Amino acid sequence: xxxxxxxxxxxxxxxxxxxxxxxxxxxxxxxxxxxxxxxxxxxxxxxxxxxxxxxxxxxxxxxxxxxxxxxxxxxxxxxxxxxxxxxxxxxxxxxxxxxxxxxxxxxxxxxxxxxxxxxxxxxxxxxxxxxxxxxxxxxxxxxxxxxxxxxxxxxxxxxxxxxxxxxxxxxxxxxxxxxxxxxxxxxxxxxxxxxxxxxxxxxxxxxxxxxxxxxxxxxxxxxxxxxxxxxxxxxxxxxxxxxxxxxxxxxxxxxxxxxxxxxxxxxxxxxxxxxxxxxxxxxxxxxxxxxxxxxxxxxxxxxxxxxxxxxxxxxxxxxxxxxxxxxxxxxxxxxxxxxxxxxxxxxxxxxxxxxxxxxxxxxxxxxxxxxxxxxxxxxxxxxxxxxx
Numbered sequence: 001x002x003x004x005x006x007x008x009x010x011x012x013x014x015x016x017x018x019x020x021x022x023x024x025x026x027x028x029x030x031x032x033x034x035x036x037x038x039x040x041x042x043x044x045x046x047x048x049x050x051x052x053x054x055x056x057x058x059x060x061x062x063x064x065x066x067x068x069x070x071x072x073x074x075x076x077x078x079x080x081x082x083x084x085x086x087x088x089x090x091x092x093x094x095x096x097x098x099x100x101x102x103x104x105x106x107x108x109x110x111x112x113x114x115x116x117x118x119x120x121x122x123x124x125x126x127x128x129x130x131x132x133x134x135x136x137x138x139x140x141x142x143x144x145x146x147x148x149x150x151x152x153x154x155x156x157x158x159x160x161x162x163x164x165x166x167x168x169x170x171x172x173x174x175x176x177x178x179x180x181x182x183x184x185x186x187x188x189x190x191x192x193x194x195x196x197x198x199x200x201x202x203x204x205x206x207x208x209x210x211x212x213x214x215x216x217x218x219x220x221x222x223x224x225x226x227x228x229x230x231x232x233x234x235x236x237x238x239x240x241x242x243x244x245x246x247x248x249x250x251x252x253x254x255x256x257x258x259x260x261x262x263x264x265x266x267x268x269x270x271x272x273x274x275x276x277x278x279x280x281x282x283x284x285x286x287x288x289x290x291x292x293x294x295x296x297x298x299x300x301x302x303x304x305x306x307x308x309x310x311x312x313x314x315x316x317x318x319x320x321x322x323x324x325x326x327x328x329x330x331x332x333x334x335x336x337x338x339x340x341x342x343x344x345x346x347x348x349x350x351x352x353x354x355x356x357x358x359x360x361x362x363x364x365x366x367x368x369x370x371x372x373x374x375x376x377x378x379x380x381x382x383x384x385x386x387x388x
Contacts, residue, residue: 012050017060017385019044023129024378027072027083030371036082038072041065042129046095048388054102058388060095064088064129064162077166083373087129090162094133106140114138114152116181118231120253121196121210123286128160132284136177146185153178154198157284173202176241189217189230198284199241206283209240212251221258229257231268237280249273249280249303263313273333274303292328292342293362296373303333310344320350330369339369354383 020043027036046060064087066074073080074088097110114134116122125132136154143149154177165171177198184191192214200206212235219228233253239246255268270290272280279299288295291306310326324346330339346360358379366372 012048012056012388014050015048015385017044017046017048017383017387019381019383019387021129021379021381022067023087025072025085026376027085028372028374029083030366030373032073032083033081034071036072036085037068038070038074038085038087039067040085040087040129041067044094044387046387054100055098056101056388057098058095059093060387062090062092062094062130062162064090075161083375086160088161088165090130090164092130092158092163094131094158104142106138108138111135111158112138114154114179116179116194116196117192117214117216117233119286119289120233121194121235121282121285122179123284123289125160125286125288127286127288130160130162132160133158134175148183150181150183151179169202173200173206175200186217188219189215191215194235197240201242203283204242204244206281207239207241207243208237208281210235210237210251212236224260226258226260227264229255229266231255245278247275247278249275249278251280257312259311259313261314262316263311265309265311267309269308270304270306271333272299272304272306274299274301276301276334279303291330292364293344293346293360294342294364294373294375296342296364296366297339297370300332300339302336304339305331305333307331315347317349319352321348323347337369338367340367341365356381356383 022041025038027038043063044060046058048056048058050056066089072082072085075084075086076088093111095111097108097112099108111133113124113131114122115124134154135156136152138152140148140150154175156172156174158172159170161170163171175198180195182193194212196210198208212233214233216231221228231253235251237249237251250273251271253270255266257264257266259265274280279301306328308326308328310324312324315321315323326344328342332339342362342364344362348356348358350356360377362375364373
């Protein structure tokens with residue numbers, strides 16, 4: 001590290017980061033006697049110090065509170081007659097790292113967010129009021145033209161339940177994890193190879209080895225600004241280390257989108273295998289970004305096939321605005337009746353000066369599996385500065 005300092009580029013200037021997010025959740029579930037109302041607020045404050053010669057440091061804290069009483073189940077242990085919104089009270093340190101970077105190499109040591117690709121297997125899970133962070137070392141290296149090689153060694157995952165959660169074993173899990181990730185730019189899109197080797201000492205059932213390939217990209221088609229986008233992701237997951245189970249499970253994601261900035265269409269299928277005893281494990285990934293916003297069920301042991309179609313785009317307003325709608329149909333991989341359908345819709349307005357307003361709605365119809373659930377979210381967020 002000391003030898004590299006002589007060739008270091010300048011780190012970004014010292015700067016503060018502030019994020020204030022208020023979210024109202026209106027919650028309905030057939031399994032709960034009462035409708036839920038969750039008013040939660042999150043304050044994040046971080047500061048990055050530019051130390052010179054390519055070195056910098058960053059610290060970030062978070063505080064999550066419930067406003068106007070608690071008419072929802074935050075999963076902290078006290079059973080309430082309301083649906084779940086898993087945002088319990090929390091105060092803690094979400095980032096604390098030291099970084100060195102130059103034009104070819106970045107090394108970050110300490111508590112940090114880690115997101116791989118779309119976040120299916122490794123993510124900060126930023127939808128929750130408390131984001132997920134990891135303790136460890138991350139290295140990124142531009143190994144050759146068009147390529148970036150990333151490696152993470154992780155000692156601990158700090159989960160979205162936060163530091164005040166009464167169950168200590170749910171707050172954080174002790175890991176010995178090695179994440180390998182290679183991106184290679186192609187004449188058409190980007191090819192990614194990844195291998196995640198995770199041993200979990202706290203919950204051995206989440207010790208897994210995942211190997212996969214992903215091809216993704218966008219391409220302009222025609223002179224009118226239309227573009228074609230695609231994702232093709234194939235992986236295989238096995239038990240690893242101290243996991244008491246034995247399994248070999250497949251995964252694939254295939255998605256295609258086409259259209260213009262105001263209006264585009266997309267369709268895809270995600271398949272997560274199960275063998276009748278164990279489902280594909282996504283314990284470290286972004287739960288809500290896949291398989292519906294409502295989060296009405298866990299991946300069943302018979303596997304999950306999620307076929308979806310939707311539209312997204314922007315609105316012709318003075319301020320920036322975006323929207324999306326998605327319909328999902330869920331079936332088990334091993335056969336049997338459908339697991340239900342879900343309709344999701346959302347719109348986001350950027351009103352300027354760091355302020356955004358957002359509305360999201362999810363409607364899950366069980367069709368005999370689980371129970372019907374509907375959720376409406378209203379979100380107001382203010383951001384100052386940039387989160388590194």
